[in-house]
Amino acid sequence: MKVFGIAGFSGSGKTTLIERVLPLLNARGLRVAVIKHTHHDFDIDRPGKDSWRAREAGAAAVLLSSDHRTALLTEHRDAPPPLASLLAQLPPCDLVLVEGYKREPIPRLEVHRAATSKPWLYPDDPHVLAVASDIAPPQALNAVPSQKITRIDLDAISLITDFIQTHALSVPTA
Structure with missing residues (x-):
């Protein structure tokens, strides 16, 4: 690579x-x-969706997958x-x-x-x-x-x- x-x-x-x-x-x-x-906070997740709820409940990472794409959402507390x-x-x-x-x-x-x-x-x-x-x-x-x-x-x-x-x-x- x-x-x-x-x-x-x-x-x-x-x-x-x-x-x-x-x-x-x-x-x-x-x-x-x-x-x-990016220097700005962002969230590609939507409030109320299952993945958002898992993160709100404390999941350190949530991986979303469909027939078309995959997204890994991880929380970074510091840097x-x-x-x-x-x-x-x-x-x-x-x-x-x-x-x-x-x-x-x-x-x-x-x-x-x-x-x-x-x-x-x-x-x-x-x-x-x-x-x-x-x-x-x-x-x-x-x-x-x-x-x-x-x-x-x-x-x-x-x-x-x-x-x-x-x-x-x-x-x-x-």
Whole structure:
């Protein structure tokens, strides 16, 4: 299994980029999984349903399964689990796109939009190998030749897909 990160501030277009890259990766015959970290509380369960009731009663985990999909709901009281433990829970796949998890030491693409008025993650994040942006990085970011960053236009989805495939990191599977 290979892993590649997509990083950027909220509103930069990370999820949209993943949506646009997935069909191309699938067309290349790859089975792709996505892991997304969120800072917000969320619940895909519905109050009153059996699975919700089991969690409310104290179940540490509830696994829902149907003919069409499976979902594992686990409760985390303190911190989210490390990326490695999430990767271990995935079914066999060729590539995992990781949205968020900025502190994990995996290769990543920074998504940056001028409209967000946010700072660049690069060069402060050594795992950013390229930026997908609607503007060129400030000259100061490319001042050191050894830190020169690859910039890919946000709409060059085929080039972004190629970059992801070429630079994804192989990780051991259980």
